[in-house]
Amino acid sequence: IGSFNLRKNERPVRDEMGGDKLMRNDGDVFTNVSEEAGIYSSVIGFGLGITIGDANKDGWEDIFISNDFFERDYLYLNNQDGTFSEDLVDQMPSISGASMGADIADIDNDGHNEIFVTEMLPSDYERLKTVTTFESWDRYQYNVNNGYHHQFTRNFLHYNNQNNTYSDISRFSGVQASDWSWGALFFDMDNDGSKDLFIANGIYKDLTNQDYLQYISNDVVIKSIISGDSVNYKKLIDIIPSNPVPNHVYQNKGDLIFEDFAKSGLQTPSFSNGSAYGDLDNDGDLDLVVNNVNMPSFVYENLTDSKNQNNYLKLNLKGEGKNSLAIGAVIELNAGDQKWYYEHQPTRGFQSSMDPRPNIGLGSAETVNLKITWPSGKVTTQDNLLTNQTLDFSEAEGQATDTKKIQASGKKFKELENVTGISHTENRFIDFNRELLNYHMLSTQGPCVSFGDLDSDGKPDIITPGAKGNPTRILKATGQSFQEIPQGDLLQKLKDAEHVQCELFDADGDGDLDAYLASGGSELTKFSELLYDKVILNDGTGHFSASSQKLPNDQKISTGAVDHVDFDGDGDLDLFVGERTKVGEYGALGSGYLLENDGKGNFEDVTLKICSELDKIGMITDGKFADLDGDGDADLIVVGEFMDISIFENQDGKFARASSQNGLNGWWNIVETIDIENDGDLDLIIGNHGLNSRFKASEEHPIKMYFSDFDKNGFPEGVVTQNREDGKDYPYALRHNLTKRMPSLAKKFSDFESFKVATIQDIFSEEQLSQTTVTQATELRSIILINEGNFTFTRKALPTSVQLSPMYAIEVADINGDGFMDFFMGGNLYGVQPEMGRYDASYGHVLINDGTGSFSDMARDYGFSVKGEIRDFVIDGSMLHVFRNNDSVISFEIPAPDDM
Template sequence: MRFYTYNIGLFFTLIGSILIGCDQNAIESTNSSEVLKLISSDSSGIMFSNEIMENDTVNVIDYEYCYNGGGVGIGDFNNDGLQDIFFTGNQQNNALYINQGELRFKDVSNSAGIEGPGWATGVAVVDINNDGYDDLFVCYSGLVPDNLRRNRLYINQQDGTFVDESIKRGLTDLDYSTHAAFFDFDKDNDLDLFVINHHNSFGDKRISPVDSSGASVSNDRLYENIDGKFFDISKKAGILYEGYSLGLGIEDINNDGWMDVTITNDYYFDDYIYINQQNGTFKESAKDYFKHTSNFSMGHDFGDFNNDGLADVMVLDMLPEDQYRRQKLIGPLNLELFYTTLNAGYNEQFMRNNLQMGGQYGYSEVGQLAGVYATDWSWAPLFIDINLDGLQDLFISNGFKRDITDRDFIVYRMKQEMLRTPEAKQNLITALSNLGGAKLKNFFYENTGDLTFDDKRDIWASTPESYSNGAAYADLDNDGDMDLVVSNIGQKAFLYEGKASDYNNYLKVKLKRNYTNIGAKVLLYSDGVVQYRRVNPYRGFQSSVTDEIIFGLGGQNIVDSVCVIWPDMMYEKVINPSFNSELTFEGKVLNQYISSERPKLFSQLNEALDINYQHKELNKIDFKSDPLLPHMFSRMGPGMSVGDIDGDGDSDVLIGGAAGESIRILRQSTSNTFSEEEILKDDYFKEDMGVSLFDSDNDGDLDLYVVSGGNDVAREDPYYQDRLYLNDGNGNFELAEGSLPDINQSGSVVRPFDFDKDGDIDLFVGGRLAPGFYPYPSTSYI
């Protein structure tokens, strides 16, 4: 979470408060086109509101996660066939609401034994003892005494009450925890536990290399389940990296049949992907899968929004929708900070939502293409087929109680903190109490089926402005579509009734094979389309959704088949199940599943061919002199060309150099290995863009043309003069001075070809830019 600016003008805040109000008691949606109906608290009986009372010790200055809010957990805690709702509370008690049917709920918190002291954050619903009754694991954090920060495992006693068995089962750590997930990482037929944590200090955020020792106070934890007790094996298993962890996901990232772990981190810390090594250990591999990530990553969720049978992931950040709020929040990009993080070993990070679309060999980030990259101060993304048309739509929760990222407030805060006096601290607390919040509408996005989403706020559902955090979905009224529960700060929780089953068909799938439900993969095939779901209740932000699966069918009434691939790689299939019905898999008719993973098209051969070349770029930031550039033109090279340079019958590789680096030749030997050689050192100061090997003088060997480019000096400077080098027949090059006309343009490419068909080689030289005059074009030549 980045503390800059989120601010709705006072006028609009007051008007919005008058028109919408903070009390949801009287809210009942009436729009006939709505896909979700907002149910009033009076009707549902859900009165839970996550109230936070600020004072001189409990505030977002001393504890920046003060307004991260609580989570929502869904489970059938009394086994009556109706899904119940659990809320975590920060300063007030947790709450449990038992489903009475027809979307009416009864608060049983006082008698259930789950209220718990402390600052509760995330919740994970699980049947940990395999007795058929859902239990609760609740995470704790906050500036509270250590003993109130112990996470709690509430075991269902099957009589409406729960007993905390966390100490009995070995869960005694006093971390600052955000969320947790249960899964069988080692395939020993029990559920292990992963818990994400964050640092206890928010003051010093100077960029430094990440602590990968496994000893940081914020290190996430993996607990192995051995006969019902949990043992911390984090270091042994390779869970070693520190951070401000806000999001946790469980998914088979590399499609090898073993569940991996994804963690999204706040501030400059990388998002992590721990790949299961199938031997009790994990390897952090985020850079192998994501080319870039969000910067201040919040919650995330996996889904398959393009129905290709591969997992996609949505990660939330803080980028506002409109330019006014963006400028108050972000300001200009801090390029020094960006490159400092890169130099410290971190991945490229950008302050916007990232939608990573899964492919056969990695991910492509398409958030901007999809239209979901800027949703403001966002927390929980959830992929749900809201309208049951067979495409997963997207819900995003939104809002923050104090707009502490306002740049004016940041300046005032810095001045007061520099004084280091009790009076200055009190002045800051007073200013904070008068600071407005980012009270925002939650997002409902419709999946259009063409890799984009349409904003359906106030069309699909009534969307009051709120400070919303955790959210979870389930079919609470058993009518075949998903209902939605959202936890709010200072406002009663939202309950949305799904209405899509009134006009679209569906198929509900339940899995009942004990521990092996979590991690199972469910595929529905219909009319040539595959829909994919993973049974994993731990989604979004600090929350647990139902473990039931609902597939939308739209107007179709024929399903070809449904296949369940269990975590032990056994599968079972049902052909032509009935639509608008419930289909239960119990693991009774099993077959061995054989993965059809495609082999990679290319293999890495650097080591085998003895190629150790690594490009070195000039450390120049173009945006300092020209902030309107779309990207840095000084880093567009180098060019590369392949040919038999020394006439020995083997292809060699020639690679241009950045400004400050000479051209390199990778000469191929008779043993098919390569040796690196630096040439033409006198021209090292130029940026080599396009390079081409061709016989310019018809002497039977390959000469070299080099296009000079980049953005290092002013336009039309002799620095940009292109160069022609003649080969002596043995692979040695010498500059052919005066052989080219004056081409003092920043170029990009050269292509030799017989333009006028007269039997000799002509050249096309492409211009790239006019340095200092973007977007004016450069000149190209023939």
């Protein structure tokens, strides 16, 4: 396996002695049709799982193959002519690494199949610390560049977005980690109408035990195992630890959440791989058989029929011709608003086959309507069937239909072809080489664009901040497209700055729009002159010249936020500037700055005079001026990473903290104002990290950051911890990462076994901890805060779909024309350490306001879908421009309200 070394272009090379094969049944012989059918058959295709199901809801069976080792998985879409098109990369933005078993099923009863794939990430904290290692960023990028896609060490639950895209929700759903997993099966264990999940686990020898690998790398040990040309394999294998682990049962709780069901009775530690379900005692619930290695198999009786009152329907399907079991039939049931969808494919999981009689849990439904679509395309329907019985159906008695293909619904948002001609190019910089213990890149969180009439022609123009090495661009509107306005060498001189934001405002009071260019990111050193922000002044025609001021003051900072308002009531526009991070010191507390304008575009830092609480407030990501109390002046909202939502009241030009939302310390990325209920006051939309990651936080169990120069070498560290059930803080970092950053710890924890239970108090001394800055996060959901007056707010979480990725962009508008303000939202972050895996589950959101403080995500219904890292939105008349990191701008024609 290692001899292939992730080489390029191995996938198309056919291996007649191995590789995957599609064998067509020609009656009395099976014919290899792999090549003409479009099936990869290479030596690198270590397919452990083959799962059949309709992935794109066109009525034809598709194929998903989960590949072990370094080869990516395959998703073959049926072309309906005996051939297939492999389309995984276009539909799944990331996948499991060493994929094992897989299953396909509809987990939320919406009639569309999800795909679950197992991997080897331990769920147990102590095993994670002793048997796991992750790829470095460089290795991960090497794999991607060689065509192996974005692979990560964890189970994946690919949620079907119903538009030929999938989103991995495994971390949100709670099924991302189940140890060395093999077969996975979706089936309704308790007949409540929702499919649950069983995962068979175990490897007889812990091949990845880090202490074992460290031990056998010792020269003395190597010599004892290798003698001349011979290797003592028995000795090599015998010393590998052997630890049976429990299988996992996850109960489907609805709303895409699965709960580890510890009381299921299925958690005997074992070395399991294959499993199969079936109603062995014909009592209407599904029993389970599990295959084990070097131990007897398990046969589990399901006691659902004696413990609850849920109902079921069992079917005996008789197919026509040689497909006597009607494999491939589709069963749809409904009872009132409830719906169930089931595809009859007995072979699934890991090398296993199920009871060929579909047994469908129906919860409390006493009668159901049934539709069977047979493999031939015939249809059988029956209404008002009583539940809790077994029924026989024959394909021969089905009714013929005209076509098997299901027509896709039309789109409402129309994507426009390359309207703007604008794209963003990110420079190649690896934050983790400088900040090893940071999990998220700070250098890829742009661009945040500005939109306004720069040349006084009545048409809105655009300024797009540039990443380091790529100059900021000033673009004039020409019809629907944009044309560069030459700026001499102004922007070329600044091209090596990382411009993260541009704020348009009239700085010098001459009636045109000037710009504040904010420099940030993490590429520069803390001594670089390019960290100073710049005000560039407009001559009224869209041509700019730079002010000589170094902003926000004489300190060099990495800026994360800018906003403007006349906060002192003297008729000119002042500024708020927020510090994102101390360069090279992730975790240090940054400051907010209030800059007073003298009316001519010269700014003075008056922070300590009018709002000293902004000093060292935190790692600021956004700040907004808004009149939250309706008194006619602008208050200030500041949010950030490991920060609360800080609201400062404007009291005659000075700011005092009016509200600090208790329990709302988060990893906030953006804040925007909106009047949700049309009651005349301003509410808040706040984008957060979301719930679809390995990071989990609550008031009872916060995520913390311990920041200090622990080893006194002049380079401080930020150690992120999780608070576990015992109330103690444990580092997320694995031993080798922590000791690489702080080598002295290698002596204290000489092996992985001793490190696996180490708390932050075990790792560092009381004296070291007394010198740390500790911040925390307790809320990771994106939310709205409804203004109840007097700086009090009611918190509401945004819909589940929004919680599946970090949110970075918000644009407020009355999208459907009903008089209530709605908003677009977008995010994703790809610059994430491989051990956490990138955040790519969002395709943009259209949040429609019902007028009562609740929002529904209508993106799927409106046909709105955007791939990539969304960083900003701009509405230009009836067009919506979507700005993405390191990608082109996508534009949509917003449908008229009557068309929605």
